[in-house]
Amino acid sequence: MNKILILFAHPRFEKSRTNRALLTxxxxxxxxxxxxxxxxxxxxxxxxxxxxxxxxxxxxxxWHHPFYMYSAPALLKQWIDxxxxxxxxxxxxxxxxxxxxxxxxxxxxxxxxxxAANAYNRFTIGEFLxxxxxxxxxxxxTYLPPFAVQGTxxxxxxxxxxxxxxxxxxxxxxxxxxxxxxxxxxxxxxNDWLQKERGAPKP
Amino acid sequence: xxxxxLHDALIYxxxxxxxxxxxxxxxxxxxxxxxxxxxxxxxxxxxxxGQEGKDxxxxxxxxxxxxxxxxxxxxxxxxxxxxxxxxxxxxxxxxCATTILIFALLLFIGFTWQAALAGGLAMAMSSTAIVMQxxxxxxxxxxxxxxxxxxxxxxxxxxxxxxxxxxxLLALSGSQVPxxxxxxxxxxxxxWAQTLTLLxxxxxxxxxxxxxxxxxxxxxxxxxxxxxxxxxxxLIIVGTASVMILVGLSPALGTFLxxxxxxxxxFRHELESDIEPFKGILLGLFFISVGASINFSLIIxxxxxxxxxxxxxxxxKAAVLFFGGSLVKLSxxxxxxxxxxxxxxxxxxxxLFSFIHQLDILSARWTDMMMGVTAITMTITxxxxxxxxxxxxxxFGTKEKEEKEADAIDESNPVIIAGFGHFGSTLGRFLRAxxxxxxxxxxxxxxxxxxxxxxxxxxxGDATRIDILKSAGAGDARILIAAIDSPEINxxxxxxxxxxxxxxxxxxxxxNRLDAYEMLDMGINDIxxxxxxTSVRLGIDVLAKLGVRKYSATRAGQNFIKYDETALxxxxxxxxxxxxYIFNSxxxxxxxxxxxTRDREVNPNINDHAWDSDLFEEDxxxxxxxxx
Numbered sequence: 001m002n003k004i005l006i007l008f009a010h011p012r013f014e015k016s017r018t019n020r021a022l023l024t025x026x027x028x029x030x031x032x033x034x035x036x037x038x039x040x041x042x043x044x045x046x047x048x049x050x051x052x053x054x055x056x057x058x059x060x061x062x063w064h065h066p067f068y069m070y071s072a073p074a075l076l077k078q079w080i081d082x083x084x085x086x087x088x089x090x091x092x093x094x095x096x097x098x099x100x101x102x103x104x105x106x107x108x109x110x111x112x113x114x115x116a117a118n119a120y121n122r123f124t125i126g127e128f129l130x131x132x133x134x135x136x137x138x139x140x141x142t143y144l145p146p147f148a149v150q151g152t153x154x155x156x157x158x159x160x161x162x163x164x165x166x167x168x169x170x171x172x173x174x175x176x177x178x179x180x181x182x183x184x185x186x187x188x189x190x191n192d193w194l195q196k197e198r199g200a201p202k203p
Numbered sequence: 204x205x206x207x208x209l210h211d212a213l214i215y216x217x218x219x220x221x222x223x224x225x226x227x228x229x230x231x232x233x234x235x236x237x238x239x240x241x242x243x244x245x246x247x248x249x250x251x252x253g254q255e256g257k258d259x260x261x262x263x264x265x266x267x268x269x270x271x272x273x274x275x276x277x278x279x280x281x282x283x284x285x286x287x288x289x290x291x292x293x294x295x296x297x298x299c300a301t302t303i304l305i306f307a308l309l310l311f312i313g314f315t316w317q318a319a320l321a322g323g324l325a326m327a328m329s330s331t332a333i334v335m336q337x338x339x340x341x342x343x344x345x346x347x348x349x350x351x352x353x354x355x356x357x358x359x360x361x362x363x364x365x366x367x368x369x370x371x372l373l374a375l376s377g378s379q380v381p382x383x384x385x386x387x388x389x390x391x392x393x394x395w396a397q398t399l400t401l402l403x404x405x406x407x408x409x410x411x412x413x414x415x416x417x418x419x420x421x422x423x424x425x426x427x428x429x430x431x432x433x434x435x436x437x438l439i440i441v442g443t444a445s446v447m448i449l450v451g452l453s454p455a456l457g458t459f460l461x462x463x464x465x466x467x468x469x470f471r472h473e474l475e476s477d478i479e480p481f482k483g484i485l486l487g488l489f490f491i492s493v494g495a496s497i498n499f500s501l502i503i504x505x506x507x508x509x510x511x512x513x514x515x516x517x518x519x520k521a522a523v524l525f526f527g528g529s530l531v532k533l534s535x536x537x538x539x540x541x542x543x544x545x546x547x548x549x550x551x552x553x554x555l556f557s558f559i560h561q562l563d564i565l566s567a568r569w570t571d572m573m574m575g576v577t578a579i580t581m582t583i584t585x586x587x588x589x590x591x592x593x594x595x596x597x598x599f600g601t602k603e604k605e606e607k608e609a610d611a612i613d614e615s616n617p618v619i620i621a622g623f624g625h626f627g628s629t630l631g632r633f634l635r636a637x638x639x640x641x642x643x644x645x646x647x648x649x650x651x652x653x654x655x656x657x658x659x660x661x662x663x664g665d666a667t668r669i670d671i672l673k674s675a676g677a678g679d680a681r682i683l684i685a686a687i688d689s690p691e692i693n694x695x696x697x698x699x700x701x702x703x704x705x706x707x708x709x710x711x712x713x714x715n716r717l718d719a720y721e722m723l724d725m726g727i728n729d730i731x732x733x734x735x736x737t738s739v740r741l742g743i744d745v746l747a748k749l750g751v752r753k754y755s756a757t758r759a760g761q762n763f764i765k766y767d768e769t770a771l772x773x774x775x776x777x778x779x780x781x782x783x784y785i786f787n788s789x790x791x792x793x794x795x796x797x798x799x800t801r802d803r804e805v806n807p808n809i810n811d812h813a814w815d816s817d818l819f820e821e822d823x824x825x826x827x828x829x830x831x
Contacts, residue, residue, distance in 0.1 A: 043761055045758065045761040045762070045765070
């Protein structure tokens with residue numbers, strides 16, 4: 001069984017309908033730890049020892065954050081800079097994260113369609129996430145495509161519920177190890193893989 | 204000899220241990236407890252102590268001596284200077300007016316004019332011991348009434364010197380001081396010589412304090428023996444007192460002067476913490492012996508006279524005080540506190556009356572009577588204050604709760620702030636700015652009035668009273684913040700809250716580490732030390748001004764606070780390891796030492812190697828480096 005660590009970073013969580021829904025009832029799933037970074041470190045003073053212990057105790061790591069300015073909120077970048085230490089996470093003897101699975105879970109206001117070469121945002125989500133991907137690679141981790149909830153402004157209650165179910169299903173499948181890692185790597189979004197696996201129609 | 208001493212000690216200490224806690228639990232304060240204890244063990248009720256009670260009182264008067272030394276110590280000349288108008292104005296008004304009125308009263312009863320004047324002067328004194336102890340216990344020393352009381356008491360205490368000097372002039376010419384057990388150096392002299400001697404003695408104390416005592420203390424301090432310093436402190440007091448007795452003066456005033464002289468020396472706090480416990484016990488003993496000395500047979504043989512005297516003297520004193528209070532613009536509530544607080548006749552009256560008797564100005568019978576009246580007024584004071592607090596103020600003054608308020612939509616606030624001084628007010632403003640309703644408890648009626656005008660929900664009164672906490676909504680609130688200046692009151696409040704309202708989260712202001720330790724022992728987790736964040740913030744700015752980058756300095760500060768909080772919790776259980784009991788300031792020093800050693804061992808400044816690009820170079824990694 002895999003244990004999952006969600007590194008959640010949202011400076012205005014109380015105002016985010018989507019993320020509140022995504023994180024509600026998480027404790028129903030066995031083996032999921034939520035690390036609410038902005039709640040834990042309101043002063044940006046990250047306790048690297050604590051974070052390292054958490055990382056060591058989990059096999060699947062999730063960077064869960066809103067897609068601010070094509071990236072993550074500042075505290076998550078701070079976390080990456082401070083916790084993924086040279087000599088521990090990467091570099092000589094930096095093997096503590098080796099072969100762990102990591103990916104981004106993002107929420108974005110724009111829909112999937114506006115992230116394309118010929119569209120408004122000019123690049124795909126995957127392209128914007130390249131720094132995360134390379135960080136993961138540097139730390140000898142297995143980086144997976146993102147799970148994304150997009151067009152959050154337009155989400156109906158029903159659609160939101162669908163995304164929540166998908167997210168929780170994904171977490172469950174990951175904990176139980178019900179996946180083929182190569183198949184996961186091939187999709188653009190983990191959402192696509194889930195849909196194929198479960199055959200659930202999009203609302 | 205030893206066995207009678209043990210016997211007496213047993214009775215007095217038992218009286219204190221039994222009656223003071225009961226009185227405190229009933230909300231009556233320790234002074235009344237001591238006095239009642241004294242009455243109970245006294246000749247009239249149980250008869251456990253008899254005539255020798257008088258000797259004990261002489262012994263215990265030393266508590267008053269020590270108290271005056273401590274008051275003197277607290278009185279830095281700059282403070283004194285700032286209060287000079289209040290001291291001179293209110294003080295002289297009180298003393299003169301009261302003396303004149305009581306003089307008239309005694310003259311009316313049939314005293315000679317000399318006796319009446321001497322009696323008036325003695326009766327004008329109020330009890331510094333009772334008033335200061337009571338105000339401190341109730342946390343009222345910083346209110347307007349508290350300050351004015353202190354000023355008036357101070358003027359009285361100081362004016363005992365000239366009064367003692369003048370009394371011999373009142374003695375009937377040719378009268379000899381009766382040969383008592385205190386044959387003093389000056390008793391045989393004519394009046395003018397006595398006055399002169401007194402002035403010389405006072406100057407002697409001042410000069411000795413300045414040029415002898417301070418170097419002496421420096422010498423003692425270098426030996427680093429705790430008990431030796433305590434001995435030296437006691438020696439100073441006993442020595443000063445003996446000199447004063449030798450020249451026939453009040454030892455209390457001598458030590459008061461000595462205190463003032465030493466107030467500016469570097470040993471002030473050390474002396475304070477050494478003398479404090481002795482003073483506390485002796486003062487308690489003094490109150491007990493006052494209670495025990497009340498001569499009930501005298502009252503019974505002459506009840507009307509005594510009752511009339513007590514009532515009229517309290518009335519006269521109260522009237523003058525109330526008038527004075529209005530002149531210095533005390534609000535009604537504060538003025539009542541001031542008036543009733545000082546309406547008794549004080550411990551100096553005992554000294555003055557026995558001196559008056561020695562000078563043969565007053566007969567033995569009347570002296571006894573007057574001393575009885577003095578003791579009774581002292582016993583009544585705490586009762587008067589209690590009546591004022593429980594019955595008068597709620598009715599006429601700052602009401603604890605407006606009736607109409609209960610009818611209105613009574614939104615219960617989630618937060619209660621006890622104590623709205625500098626600390627509590629900042630907190631309250633912050634919460635209000637963020638839309639959190641807070642109910643405030645405070646015992647300064649002036650402040651309460653102001654806050655009510657500003658639309659705060661305020662309850663007036665002693666925050667440690669369960670009924671007041673209840674009416675402030677402690678049953679429904681979620682958080683109670685103990686932000687009172689006095690740690691003792693804070694402790695009391697925390698203890699009571701934890702017992703009565705176990706569901707209420709208690710968050711506590713602590714002055715320093717020592718208080719924080721106590722709070723930890725009491726099972727409180729949310730402790731906020733006044734001295735931590737502010738000093739670290741200042742330290743951060745120091746680093747920044749010295750050229751450290753602000754962010755690095757800030758992180759160093761954050762880490763230091765984190766480290767210090769952990770250290771606090773780790774060191775708390777071990778703090779009494781070294782010795783069984785170390786008194787206050789010493790303990791502070793030891794804690795400091797512990798911390799400084801620890802700081803050296805565990806470097807609280809955690810390094811961030813993540814941002815340190817030099818590390819990558821050693822490894823030959825591909826990360827770009829600024830270095831060539």
